[in-house]
Every structure is written in C-alpha cells, then in structure tokens.
Amino acid sequence: MTRIPHETSGEPNPLRTLTLDRLRCRTSMKWRAYPDDVLPLWVAEMDVPLAEPVVHALTEALALGDTGYPAGTGYAEALAGFAEKRWGWDGLAVERTAIVPDVMLGVVEMLKLITGPGDPVVVNSPVYPPFYQFVEHMDRRVIEAPLGADLRIDLDTLDETFRRATTAGRRAAFLLCSPHNPTGTVHTAGELAAVAALADRHGVRVVADEIHAPITAGGVDFVPYLSVPGGESGLSLMSASKAWNLAGLKAALAVAGPAAAADLARLPEEVSHGPSHLGIIAHSAALRDGTAWLDALLAGLDDNRRLCADLLAEHLPAITYRPGEATYLAWLDCRALGLGDDPADVFLRRGRVALNSGIPFGTGGAGHVRLNLATSPELITEGVRRMAAALD
Numbered sequence: 001m002t003r004i005p006h007e008t009s010g011e012p013n014p015l016r017t018l019t020l021d022r023l024r025c026r027t028s029m030k031w032r033a034y035p036d037d038v039l040p041l042w043v044a045e046m047d048v049p050l051a052e053p054v055v056h057a058l059t060e061a062l063a064l065g066d067t068g069y070p071a072g073t074g075y076a077e078a079l080a081g082f083a084e085k086r087w088g089w090d091g092l093a094v095e096r097t098a099i100v101p102d103v104m105l106g107v108v109e110m111l112k113l114i115t116g117p118g119d120p121v122v123v124n125s126p127v128y129p130p131f132y133q134f135v136e137h138m139d140r141r142v143i144e145a146p147l148g149a150d151l152r153i154d155l156d157t158l159d160e161t162f163r164r165a166t167t168a169g170r171r172a173a174f175l176l177c178s179p180h181n182p183t184g185t186v187h188t189a190g191e192l193a194a195v196a197a198l199a200d201r202h203g204v205r206v207v208a209d210e211i212h213a214p215i216t217a218g219g220v221d222f223v224p225y226l227s228v229p230g231g232e233s234g235l236s237l238m239s240a241s242k243a244w245n246l247a248g249l250k251a252a253l254a255v256a257g258p259a260a261a262a263d264l265a266r267l268p269e270e271v272s273h274g275p276s277h278l279g280i281i282a283h284s285a286a287l288r289d290g291t292a293w294l295d296a297l298l299a300g301l302d303d304n305r306r307l308c309a310d311l312l313a314e315h316l317p318a319i320t321y322r323p324g325e326a327t328y329l330a331w332l333d334c335r336a337l338g339l340g341d342d343p344a345d346v347f348l349r350r351g352r353v354a355l356n357s358g359i360p361f362g363t364g365g366a367g368h369v370r371l372n373l374a375t376s377p378e379l380i381t382e383g384v385r386r387m388a389a390a391l392d
Contacts, residue, residue: 011292013300014048016376023047028248030372034354041383042354044181046245046328046374051293054244057285061278070251070277075099078287079238079253086214086291089227096256098267101274103211103252104130106237107175108138109271110254113263114205114235115140115173120165122174122204124153125362126331128181131209132362135175143172146363151183151322151331155194162202174199176208178225179216182331182361182370184324186216189223196230206234211252212327214243214294218302220325226257233259240283242327243297244290245374251279301328304373304380311384316391328374331358335367337391344369351390353383 024031030045061067076097083089100106111121117139123131125144135142145161148154158174165172176195179186187195199206208225216222225231239252252275256264286294305323308330312319320333332355334343344357347369358368373380 011296013303014051014293014297015046015300015304015374017049018047018376020379034348038348038352038354039379039383039386040354041372041375041379042356042370044242044329044372044374045247046297046372047376047379048245048297048374051244051286051290053285053289053293054246054282057281057289058278061281066277066281068277069273070099070275070280073097075251075280075284075287076253078284079240079255082214082287082291083224087222087224087227089224091227092224092255093258096258096261096264098254098264099272099275099280100237100252100254101271102241102250103209103237103239104134105274106252106254107131107207107209108134109267110207110235110237110263111135111138111140111173111175113266114207115171119170120172122158122161122165122172123362124158124177124180126182126358126365126368127177127361128209129360129362131175131177132360140173144363147180147183147185151180151185153187153191153195155191155198158195159198159202162198162204166202166204171205172202173205173207176206176225178208178210179212179222179324179326181212181327182329182356182358182368183322184327184329184331186220186222186325189228192223192225192228193230196225196228196234200230200233206231208234208236210236210238211242213238214240215298215301215328216326217305217324218298222326226255232257235260235263240286240290243294244283244286246279246282246286249276249279249282251275251283301373304328304375304377305330307377307380308371308373308384311381315384315388328372330371330373332369332371333367334369339367341366343367347387347390349390351386351388353386353390355387 356370358365
C-alpha cells in the first residue's frame with residue numbers, strides 16, 4: 001500500500017483555539033461530570049472547535065430542514081476515498097459496508113453474527129473498558145490475552161488463548177483494538193498478518209475496532225486489518241467520530257472483508273435505523289473535506305505528546321510514559337509512586353484533576369491512569385502540575 005503522509009495543512013492548531021472559560025460552557029460529559037474546580041483530562045472528547053467543512057455541511061442541512069432518515073452510500077464512499085488516500089488501501093468496497101449507530105453498537109452486532117450466547121470473545125488487555133461491558137451484557141464471555149511488556153500483541157499468548165477459547169469446537173471471536181486504546185500502539189502489517197494466521201488456524205473470527213485509525217503520530221502508518229493477508233474473513237468498525245470529535249453525532253460503518261460479505265448481509269435491516277442522518281452528513285463531510293483540519297490536529301497532538309513526556313520527566317519522573325503511536329490518549333504507569341491500584345482517585349481527590357482509572361481496562365490496568373492529550377498545551381501543563389501537587 002502507498003499512503004500519503006501527514007501534510008502541512010496551513011490551518012491553525014485546533015487544540016490552541018478554545019479558552020478554558022469557553023470549554024466550561026460545554027454541556028457534554030467531559031465538562032459536566034465533575035465540579036468546576038476539577039480539570040477534566042479523562043473521557044475521549046477533544047477540546048477543539050468543529051472542522052469548518054463539518055460546520056458548513058450541518059448548517060446547510062439544518063437550513064434545508066434535512067433532518068429525516070439516513071439513506072444512500074455517501075458515508076461509505078467518503079470513507080473509501082479517505083482510506084485510499086491516507087492508507088493506500090483500495091479494498092474498502094462500498095457494497096460490503098453497512099451503517100450502524102456507533103462503533104461499539106456495531107461491534108455488538110458483528111459479534112451477534114459470528115458467535116452465540118456463552119461463546120468467548122478474546123481481548124488484549126489492558127483495553128477500552130466497554131469491550132468488557134458490552135460483550136458481557138450480550139451474554140458472551142471475555143477472555144483476556146494480555147499485551148506484552150512492550151505494550152504490543154504477544155503472539156504466543158494469543159495463540160494459547162485462542163486454543164483455550166476454541167476447546168471442544170466452541171465458536172470464538174477476537175475483538176481487536178486497532179490502534180490500541182489505551183496504549184496508543186499501532187499494530188504493524190506483520191503483526192496483523194500473524195494475528196490473521198492464528199485466527200485461521202484456530203477458527204477464530206476477528207472483529208476490529210478501528211475508530212482511532214485516522215489519529216496516528218507523524219511517521220507512523222496505520223494498517224487496516226482487512227488489508228493484510230488472511231484478513232479477508234474479518235469484520236471492521238470505522239468512524240470519523242474520534243478524529244473529528246463527533247461522538248455526539250452518531251454514525252459508524254461496519255466493513256466486511258471479501259470472505260465475510262455473507263455474514264454482513266445477515267445484519268438485521270433495523271440496525272441501519274439507528275445512525276443519525278445529521279451524524280452521517282457530518283462524518284461524510286469530515287472524511288471528504290476535513291483532512292486539512294485533521295493534519296493540523298495531528299501536528300498539534302505530536303507537540304502535545306512531546307510536551308507531556310517533558311513535563312512528566314521534570315515533575316513526575318517516577319511515572320513511566322511511552323508516547324503512543326496513535327490516539328490522543330496517554331497511558332501512564334504510576335506504580336512507582338506508591339499510590340495503590342487506583343492513582344486516578346488520588347490525583348482527583350488531592351490534585352483536582354480527573355483522569356481515567358486504569359482498573360476498568362482489565363489485567364495490566366491497576367496502578368495506571370489514562371490522560372487525554374487532546375487539549376491545549378496550557379491545560380496539559382496545568383494537569384501535570386496538579387498531579388505533582390497531589391503528591392506533596
């Protein structure tokens with residue numbers, strides 16, 4: 001695959017646009033879950049204005065009263081064009097896509113197609129907490145295959161976990177987080193091909209959550225799971241939600257590899273009723289016309305990763321931080337601070353800064369916190385200052 005690298009867009013860094021006073025006017029979860037004396041650096045919302053092409057598309061739709069039910073393949077076509085330009089992948093076939101309400105509900109629907117009640121679903125812990133919540137709520141069993149010490153997929157562990165999951169011929173699925181949340185790991189083409197080979201050997205079906213795919217660090221290539229040898233039987237969930245801060249405008253796409261087309265064709269028709277028409281308009285505009293804004297964001301996130309590393313080295317050197325290759329999330333190992341399994345609680349109570357506790361991320365999460373880097377350098381600086389003050 002030949003991809004187009006991040007470009008210098010000429011657009012201003014969207015992470016430097018909004019003041020703290022302006023952000024506190026927001027009514028979304030990030031800014032309303034805690035009292036005003038708490039600095040929120042937790043849930044995956046970005047402190048950015050919307051990309052202008054998204055604002056224009058939504059404003060035009062509202063002016064037309066275009067607020068009915070979704071129709072057509074515009075979203076899939078926009079994603080296919082983005083995938084070809086950004087990742088050099090021309091294998092996203094519009095006819096093998098389906099709109100779903102959001103990525104996690106899409107994951108649930110894909111798992112319903114390929115597993116049954118009580119069947120195991122393998123995850124690489126520590127991993128996005130809803131993987132546990134949604135899977136268990138739909139009466140499947142989560143089996144962990146922990147990441148290695150290098151925060152990458154441990155293929156030997158995955159092999160053994162697949163073997164256990166399929167004992168006695170049981171159906172099993174692997175819910176792959178790619179790029180990985182919370183570590184920011186970007187799986188290589190070789191790693192993904194090895195995963196596909198293991199899945200084929202054990203008869204495990206792969207469902208890939210690729211919601212963070214557009215958010216990679218400079219010089220890092222994202223590889224779609226369906227593009228690697230052996231990925232043809234996989235199912236993927238993609239969305240513009242994370243990269244353009246559109247979580248409140250619900251829409252996502254399920255994408256099937258060539259050998260999984262028949263599975264996707266069994267998706268109940270009513271699932272397509274869940275996405276928001278305005279969401280689809282917004283996501284399509286972002287993927288089609290919002291790449292300059294995205295490139296400015298990615299450059300700003302590269303700066304913020306470096307800033308976070310420098311601040312931690314200066315003020316909290318006992319914290320281990322490996323800047324992620326993707327996402328706008330920082331996974332911080334705080335075990336050397338001696339704050340117990342839930343340092344996020346200490347930082348909140350003593351420092352008045354809200355971070356995600358590592359405990360809900362499963363095995364490997366205790367003693368860790370997740371910090372949201374998608375904010376201004378000033379707020380990251382203040383957040384680390386408050387973390388350090390919590391230890392005084």
